[in-house]
Amino acid sequence: MGALPAAVAVLARAADAGASVLLSAHVQPDADALGSTLALAEGLRRRGARVTATFPGPFVLPASLAWLPGADALVPAGDVPADPDLVVGLDAADLRRLGELGPVLLAAPQSLVVDHHASNPGFGAVQLVDPEAAATVALVADLLDGLGVELDAGLATLLYAGLAADTGSFRFGNTSPATHALAARLLATGIDHARISQRLFDTAPFGWLALLGTAAGRATLERDVGAGLVWTWATVGEADDHGLAGDHLEALVDVVRSAQEADVACVLKGAADGSWNVSLRSRGGTDVSAVAIALGGGGHRMAAGFTSHLDRDGTLAAIRRCLRAGAAPEQG
Numbered sequence: 001m002g003a004l005p006a007a008v009a010v011l012a013r014a015a016d017a018g019a020s021v022l023l024s025a026h027v028q029p030d031a032d033a034l035g036s037t038l039a040l041a042e043g044l045r046r047r048g049a050r051v052t053a054t055f056p057g058p059f060v061l062p063a064s065l066a067w068l069p070g071a072d073a074l075v076p077a078g079d080v081p082a083d084p085d086l087v088v089g090l091d092a093a094d095l096r097r098l099g100e101l102g103p104v105l106l107a108a109p110q111s112l113v114v115d116h117h118a119s120n121p122g123f124g125a126v127q128l129v130d131p132e133a134a135a136t137v138a139l140v141a142d143l144l145d146g147l148g149v150e151l152d153a154g155l156a157t158l159l160y161a162g163l164a165a166d167t168g169s170f171r172f173g174n175t176s177p178a179t180h181a182l183a184a185r186l187l188a189t190g191i192d193h194a195r196i197s198q199r200l201f202d203t204a205p206f207g208w209l210a211l212l213g214t215a216a217g218r219a220t221l222e223r224d225v226g227a228g229l230v231w232t233w234a235t236v237g238e239a240d241d242h243g244l245a246g247d248h249l250e251a252l253v254d255v256v257r258s259a260q261e262a263d264v265a266c267v268l269k270g271a272a273d274g275s276w277n278v279s280l281r282s283r284g285g286t287d288v289s290a291v292a293i294a295l296g297g298g299g300h301r302m303a304a305g306f307t308s309h310l311d312r313d314g315t316l317a318a319i320r321r322c323l324r325a326g327a328a329p330e331q332g
Helices: 001-018 031-046 096-107 136-146 155-165 177-187 193-201 207-218 236-240 247-258 287-293 312-324
Strands: 021-026 051-056 086-090 109-115 127-128 220-222 229-235 263-271 274-280 305-310
Touching: 001 021, 001 031, 001 051, 001 086, 001 109, 001 127, 001 136, 021 096, 021 207, 031 051, 031 086, 031 136, 031 155, 086 096, 096 109, 096 312, 109 136, 136 155, 136 177, 155 177, 155 193, 177 274, 207 229, 207 236, 207 247, 220 236, 229 236, 229 312, 236 247, 247 263, 247 274, 274 312, 287 305, 287 312, 305 312
Parallel strands: 021 051, 021 086, 086 109, 109 127, 229 263
Antiparallel strands: 220 229, 263 274, 274 305
């Protein structure tokens, strides 16, 4: 049985039995992770399953995503059922991205992983992992079709949000004819695509401009590193100083990546515990997933990331070494 039919079969059996199903997005979920989780949760509810949707702590929903249909039904990871019949992990490139819910998935009688990251090593009893998919929501659309769930405007809003986010409003290299075909199908339900995009990409508190100014002022271009590296940094403390949530740091990389002199863009986001969450983007000449994997993370060729427990200078030195060595894993 192929990956998609096997995944549909697992979900259909759970729904037909009225089973307890726990769905989890990855930690610090983005639009694709939340859109996937909420859309599949609603589809399974319509088929008769008892569904709980969550994501690992910290349980803070970004303001840019709080409007998604069904987001108000998300529950903290600490409040999920103790013994679900089926656990589904969505958009998690590896088990660590599920945080405290990773052991719950491994211990469940049945588990399913739905993901599109090329770096996914494969975990869970049943795996629907397709790096050719533009976003995990594209795989969820296939699952909903397989379950016989009709796509209405509510479901389409969730799927379109994830699709638009992970393709950069259809600007990135992962956009294909199939991506546009799915977008057209979602638009046909009557969703307000302009409003969705405005909420995702063009709405932020005024303090975002000050944070952007600070980070842009720190931007450094290193032409001799790989095919060129541009990087900057900011911290959650600085975001807080401007009245912003930490998730606003995520948007910085989409500004930095516009520097035409560098193939790789990097933003280091300082966490309260002293670690650095690193976002990497490529203009096409560098496989940044190889860099991220070498440093303990993962992702795609054009977009990847990892968490570093070195200081800022040490983290940058490790990135430089990987880029200069063609992203070969470091020894020792």
